[in-house]
Amino acid sequence: MLISGWIKYGTCSVVGRNQTGEIYWGKIAEYCNEHCSFDSPRDVIACRNHFNYMSKILNKWIGAYEGAKAQELYACGKNVQFTLMEE
Numbered sequence: 001m002l003i004s005g006w007i008k009y010g011t012c013s014v015v016g017r018n019q020t021g022e023i024y025w026g027k028i029a030e031y032c033n034e035h036c037s038f039d040s041p042r043d044v045i046a047c048r049n050h051f052n053y054m055s056k057i058l059n060k061w062i063g064a065y066e067g068a069k070a071q072e073l074y075a076c077g078k079n080v081q082f083t084l085m086e087e
Contacts, residue, residue, distance in 0.1 A: 002051055005031035021048075 005028035019027075022044060029047040042050075075081065 001032045001035045002028065002047060002054070004035075005029075005047075006051060 009027045025044040025048045029042055029044050032047055033041045
């Protein structure tokens, strides 16, 4: 839900960039609380911090995936490995 809210309010061409961070994350927190059942509602800071945490992990995973995909494309189904990774 957090990523869905981030996409919904961050990619809106009408208000996406014309809002303060507090309002932006407030909308996302409201969206998450509306669509999820938490023991206690999540506030703006909790949503923003959790998103930043997830973002770091996801970016590392995406980098690793893209690196593996590039090696796979280089080999093109042959038994060849890219040996110049350090360069």
